Amino acid sequence: MEDKSYEFYYELGSEFFEQMSQELIQKGDFKVHLVLDKSTTMIQLRFIIRGTAELTCDRSLEVFEEPVDTEGKIILKFGDHDEELTEEIAIINRNRTRINVAGYIFELIALALPMKKIHPDLRQQSGGNEDETDSETLVYSSEGSKSEDPETEDGRVDPRWEALNKLKQK
Structure with a gap:
């Protein structure tokens, strides 16, 4: 790849979440816009993710769709070995010819989901305040x-x- 900016578009469905070997999201429908900026020393990945995830309510066990609209940035610096420095910065081998972004995409979607998975109907009944019972x-x-x-x-x-x-x- 030359040192310049590239754009990629992905559409993710239930097959994506089945292959991730996890239990948080079983089904979903997402569109991902990835901007990859390559330079001589690093690669910057900027993700824009929009869609819905099918979740199970923690209270009623009903299935509902949770909208997700998130953005994230990952920096991959070139080095002699692979190592994750922080959540946003990793070192990759400079001879690598491919980058698998599936893990980064899933992580950004998972972090955008609420801690308490409450069905929208139950949120409205409690006046929109999810922490009302806790207080x-x-x-x-x-x-x-x-x-x-x-x-x-x-x-x-x-x-x-x-x-x-x-x-x-x-």
Whole structure:
């Protein structure tokens, strides 16, 4: 390849995800635009990925389509061996004649998916706030308490300390 910019277009279907030997995405339909900039010392890969992934809801186990619109950049520097330095930078052998970008594409799609896979109907029912139930959960912690005194400011004994006080009195 000469030192210049190249553009590639890919259409990914369910066959792509079946070949990736993973369980996160079973089906999907994506269009990928890849811009490859080659220079004497490195190759820059810029991905623009748009499409939908078929996911299973964590709450209802219903299958739904999640839209994905993401971009990413990978830098491949030429060297004597293959090594991944960071998530975005890798060293590849300068004599390599082919680059398999399937792993990079899958990784970018997987990172664009939400941590909690919630069906869109359930998101609307909860008012659009996925963390609503988490914020209502009470957590008792001794960190940040003002004193070790089991009595509250109004003189009542904190219910967390009542069981301990019974043990202490025996």
